[in-house]
Amino acid sequence: MSYLTDRKRATGLGSAKSGTAHFWEQRLSAVALVVLTPLFVLPLAYNLGSSFDEVRAAYAHPINAIIGVAFFLTAFLHFFQGVTVVIEDYVHGRWELVLIITMRMLSALFSLIGAFAILKIAFAG
């Protein structure tokens, strides 16, 4: 038995039934990326074009590794949050569902690829 009244359970949730949760979570990942993006992109630009050994030495460094993993996880979370809104706006019906599921899987896969690759370089060489 719930002690919440029906009114209390419905207030603030709107027609999407989840209130502003999605909006708020996307703002949070955006704020994190304001910090992470310059820290990740500028060193990456520096390392692009370097040799295999140089790249591995750069991302074996704890600071680069921590920033890299944080960036990949946050960026693909933010990508999924954003692309979901785009799909919801432009695609409807069955394809909307198919695309949202596909993008969620792809985002999870590529955040795992990026984060795992950097962790392997940092830990196992």
Place this chain on the structure above:
Amino acid sequence: MADVERGNRPLSPHLQVYRLPLNATVSILHRATGVAVGLVLMILALWFLGAAWSEPVFNAIDWLVTSWLGWLVLLAGAASLWLHFFNGLRHLIWDTGAWFGQKRVRKSAVVTIALAAAMTLVTLIVAIVW
């Protein structure tokens, strides 16, 4: 019989001759660049995977990423990233309720484009000169 001409009347705004205002262009670009950055990031994740895998795998992916087509994609990715970055900051400021009003919105759109161009140039210099 008032509906006979219905199909021939012009749409408003007529999409083929209607010039999007600057703010509307930046707005739709925010979505387009967001998607583009995600796709470029997938390529970069594979580049890191190559570095974690082995030297031949890295060299193959690196050859593609640092080819002239690869650099072009990365440059477009960098430009997209910084436009999305600074327009994202603009959106976060709007979320607090600030910076609304026609003049300020237009001014911040111009500043956003200028900052994005500057940071794209900085990223390019870091990538090529160093």
